[in-house]
Amino acid sequence: MEDVCVWSLEPIGMFTIKSMWNGLRSIGPSVSWALFVWNKHLPPRLSILGWLWVHGKMLTDDMNQAKAVHLPSRCDLCVKNAESFIHLFLECSFYLEIWSKTVVMFNVAWKKMASVNELINWWKNKGKGWSLKDPWMIGMMITIAAIWNERNARRYKDKNWCLSMIYAIKREISFVCSKLKFSSKSVDDLILCRRFHFENASHVSHKTLEIHWGKPMRSWAKLNVNGCSLGNSGRARRGGILQDHNGRLLLCFNFFLGVTTSFIVEIVSID
Ligand SMILES: [Zn+2]
Incomplete structure (x- = not known):
C-alpha cells in the first residue's frame, strides 16, 4: 500500500492554515474587554x-x-x-x-x-x-x-x-x-x-419609512394625528400631538375607541 501524507490536526487529514494556527497558538481565557x-x-x-x-x-x-x-x-x-x-x-x-x-x-x-x-x-x-x-x-x-x-x-x-x-x-x-x-x-x-x-x-425594515417633520409658520401650530385598530376590525385607539412653530409640545392626547375598523379610526382621529 502506498504511503499517504496525513495532516493530523484536521479530522479529514487535509492541511489548512486555520488548523496550523490553532495548533501553534496557546488559547488564553476569554476576557470581557477583548471585543473592545x-x-x-x-x-x-x-x-x-x-x-x-x-x-x-x-x-x-x-x-x-x-x-x-x-x-x-x-x-x-x-x-x-x-x-x-x-x-x-x-x-x-x-x-x-x-x-x-x-x-x-x-x-x-x-x-x-x-x-x-x-x-x-x-x-x-x-x-x-x-x-x-x-x-x-x-x-x-x-x-x-x-x-x-x-x-x-x-x-x-x-x-x-x-x-x-x-x-x-x-x-x-x-x-x-x-x-x-x-x-x-x-x-x-x-x-x-x-x-x-x-x-x-x-x-432593513420594509415597514418603516424615514419621514421629516416640518415646522409650521410662525405663530401657527401643527396638529399630527393617527389611529389604528388591532386586527382591523379590532380594538382601536387614536392619538395626536400639537406643536408650535418651534416644535414645542402644546398638547397631546390619545383615546380608546372600542372595537372598530382602521378606516373609521383614521376618520375619527381628525374629528
Ligand atoms: Zn479630576
Whole structure:
C-alpha cells in the first residue's frame, strides 16, 4: 500500500492554515474587554492604548508614585483632586461630563461606574444585538483616547481642547467607521447613522419609512394625528400631538375607541 501524507490536526487529514494556527497558538481565557481592544476596525494606536487602559497601566501620577517617583500631583482636568487612574477615568467631574455626552450621542443614558470592569460590562451589554454595535464599541476606545490626549495636552503643552472635545470624538468615530456597512433595524438607528455621517447605512425594515417633520409658520401650530385598530376590525385607539412653530409640545392626547375598523379610526382621529 502506498504511503499517504496525513495532516493530523484536521479530522479529514487535509492541511489548512486555520488548523496550523490553532495548533501553534496557546488559547488564553476569554476576557470581557477583548471585543473592545481587539476590534478589527480599531486603529492599532487605539488598541494599544485600550490594552494599557484595561490593565490600569497608563502613566498616571499614582503609577509614578508606585515606582518611587514622588512628585506633587493634581488632576489637570478638574484641577481639584490628586491624579490617579481611578480618579482620571472614573471619578473626575470632567471625565463624567465627557462620557455622558458621548453616550448621549448614541441615545444612551449615562450612569456612574465604580470600576473599569463595571464600565466595560455595562458598555458591552448595551451593544448586544445592536446594529450599531461596532461604532458603539469603538466609541468607548476613542473617548478614552480623547480624555488621555486632553490630559496630556494640558499637562505638557499647556493647551486646552475641552470645548471641541465632543466634536473631535464624534469626528473620529465617523472617520474610523466610515467604511463599515450598517443595516439599521429601527428609525432611531437610521437617525444615528445620519448623525455620524455613515454613508454605507441601509434600512432593513420594509415597514418603516424615514419621514421629516416640518415646522409650521410662525405663530401657527401643527396638529399630527393617527389611529389604528388591532386586527382591523379590532380594538382601536387614536392619538395626536400639537406643536408650535418651534416644535414645542402644546398638547397631546390619545383615546380608546372600542372595537372598530382602521378606516373609521383614521376618520375619527381628525374629528
Ligand atoms: Zn479630576
